[in-house]
Amino acid sequence: MDVKEMENGALQITEETTSQREVRVGRSFKDVWNAVVWHGGSIYDAWLNAVAAQVGSLILTLPYTFAQMGFWFGVCSQFLYGAFGCWTVYILSLFYAEASRRTRTAGIIHERHVLQYHEVISIVAGRTLGKVVLVFNMTALTFACVLQLIACSSHIYYMNSNWNKREWLYLFGALALPIVLLPSVHNFRLASILGIATTSITSAYMTVAALQHGQVGQVRHQGPKNLVEFFTGSTNILFSFGSHGLCIELMEAMWKPQKYKFVYIYAVLYTYLLTIPDSVSVYWAYGDILLHRSNAFAVLPPSKAKNVCIIAMILHQYVAFLLNVNPIFLAWEKLVGVHLSERFLLKAVARIPVVMVIWFLALAIPFFGPINSIMGAFLISFSVYIIPSVAFMKAYSRKQLSPVGPEAAMYGRLTYWISAFVAVWVFVFGFGFGGFASGTMFIRQIQSFGFFDKCYQCPPKPQGHY
16 A cells, blocks of 8 residues: 555545544534433423413512402412412322323323323213313413413513504514424423523512602502402402413423422422412502502512513413413314424414414404403413312212322312312302302403403503504
8 A cells, every 4th residue: 555545544634533523523412412401201391381481470460459358369269279279280190190191191192292281181071071171271371372472562662662562462462473382382481481581580570660669658558358259359369270271281391290299299389489488579569549450560669670570480480381381282282284294394373373362362362451350250260170079070980090109198188179179169159159250340440441451551642652
């Protein structure tokens, strides 16, 4: 072999080595990206998703709720409905384990099929109840998404009123369309971290700003003045802690879904750290003024910190939109027959009509405040509190459950009676009194409503503005 051949061979080896090194670097970057950012199925990811789905923009309405209920009842209601939420999530985790065992181990459904809330209820407690869950939960999630877009325009209006709220909705609806490109809950890690950061920052700002401002002159804390206001407020809290309508989809995204029931408890405990201090401090500072200001941004003084928090809450609305719309995407994909497709672009295109309908509804009914309690009383009360409890009672009575392992001990009569208590309480006080109260308030305010309203509850502007 001459010198030239030796040089060519050495060059070829060098090129191959460089190419292999580039492949290894590329694979290493991809592995790191997937592990740190993209593929999330851990307990930590489940906690991030659960916390990000809790409360959200309703954190701004809870001081108003405290003005309706008073300090004591406001705090106690948060603890009560947070506990009810933990209990129903526990029941749903038992249902999920049972449904997964029946379908996955028997090979009844495709491995790419994502189990959903209504499917789990159908498997465990019968198709009729499953269909009821489908109607209630999809309606509740749709209007939850509608509220996220309405809240975006409402928040930004306090910072920039050059555009009316409907014009801001045009923009925010368009910005919601790219959400169709995020494949599944497995890929929400960064979004959920952003969701928690934004609510945490806003809660801290509300607490500090209220304490620094101090009490307004002749502040009054009358507490509940009548049953209508009291139960309207309690229903708003019920709605605030009713995010577990998407918990089955979050369990499906976990590597260890049996741990979700514990994850949710820690998520609720963290939520208390956000909601109680700011609600108490803002109500302490502004008192009954809040009865006429359902959004805390309306009373907190203008500042750069407030503007930062307005932007933070707008970002959170998109995180909440992303989480709430995911079960709707899944149900829609199954309806149009693309849920098992390996071509994600096909799914993304199929999702566009869902976002368009939500955008249209947000433009048509831009009533941010009044809808919250109505949703809590007539949708959330049934979809995530009453139906899971009734489903457990039905399945237990008909011996349709076959638990294995340590969970078997919890399928006893104590669980049955606790579920009955939750169902009766929420039916009487959430749907019954809450429905009457929120319906009464809705009727009182209905004269101020207008479909496709340019700027709902905006102060009048001088001639020449919109």
